Amino acid sequence: MARWDKYWDDDAYVARNWTEPDPDIMRLTPVMQGHQVRRVLDLGCGAGRHLFYLSQHPFDVHGLDISTAGVERCRKALERSQRSATVQVADMHNIPYPEGYFDWVLSVQVIYHTTAATLKQVIQHIRGKLRPGGFFYVTFPPVDNIGPESGKEIEPRTYLTEEDGEPLLHHYVTADEIDELMGGFTLVEKRLDPRETRDQAGNVTRRFRWNVLGQRLP
Numbered sequence: 620m621a622r623w624d625k626y627w628d629d630d631a632y633v634a635r636n637w638t639e640p641d642p643d644i645m646r647l648t649p650v651m652q653g654h655q656v657r658r659v660l661d662l663g664c665g666a667g668r669h670l671f672y673l674s675q676h677p678f679d680v681h682g683l684d685i686s687t688a689g690v691e692r693c694r695k696a697l698e699r700s701q702r703s704a705t706v707q708v709a710d711m712h713n714i715p716y717p718e719g720y721f722d723w724v725l726s727v728q729v730i731y732h733t734t735a736a737t738l739k740q741v742i743q744h745i746r747g748k749l750r751p752g753g754f755f756y757v758t759f760p761p762v763d764n765i766g767p768e769s770g771k772e773i774e775p776r777t778y779l780t781e782e783d784g785e786p787l788l789h790h791y792v793t794a795d796e797i798d799e800l801m802g803g804f805t806l807v808e809k810r811l812d813p814r815e816t817r818d819q820a821g822n823v824t825r826r827f828r829w830n831v832l833g834q835r836l837p
């Protein structure tokens with residue numbers, strides 16, 4: 620995906636928002652260790668902020684991303700810091716691991732760049748890659764974030780914009796929709812929390828995000 624390749628090749632872009640692990644991943648790491656989690660997949664690992672953090676803990680860490688530049692960046696940084704994780708270019712619609720392989724899949728700000736139907740399919744695909752009792756941490760944008768900059772609504776709550784000539788979809792979710800999307804999981808956490816992002820000029824924007832932790836039912 621050209622857009623993400625361009626971003627992950629840009630050191631200043633990465634430094635702005637994508638080096639510190641998300642507070643939830645840091646909070647959940649000891650919780651997951653308490654559940655004897657071993658195999659972890661960072662789905663849409665980007666520039667690798669969670670891969671580096673997780674590889675400092677006793678996990679077997681895997682990452683995948685559709686962006687070649689992101690995966691290259693992760694590999695180089697892991698090598699430089701002598702940390703171990705398996706990283707590859709792959710699409711979230713076709714996760715190249717056996718069924719039931721992972722104890723924990725995390726996907727931070729990735730899977731909602733699609734339509735509602737595809738989002739539902741991807742979540743069930745991820746579910747299949749988890750062992751029964753395994754955990755899925757995922758984030759979604761809430762409907763309250765829909766604004767004039769969201770673009771054109773092409774179906775309920777799915778918006779299309781163009782960035783650098785490339786189409787970009789966002790599916791925004793309601794609280795009830797999360798329950799429906801996460802079919803086959805027990806919802807352990809479903810929180811609407813603020814997150815800050817920094818633009819090129821250093822301005823900080825505060826927006827809310829759904830942070831969800833599900834546990835795979837048998």
Ligand SMILES: C[S@@+](CC[C@H](N)C(=O)[O-])C[C@H]1O[C@@H](n2cnc3c(N)ncnc32)[C@H](O)[C@@H]1O
Binds near residue numbers: 637
């Ligand atoms: C907003 S970034 C988040 C990166 C990372 N999860 C983080 O929190 O630092 C979104 C990432 O999703 C990846 N992505 C988008 N569509 C994807 C797909 N179909 N399969 C795998 N990765 C995808 C992009 O390449 C990009 O690296």
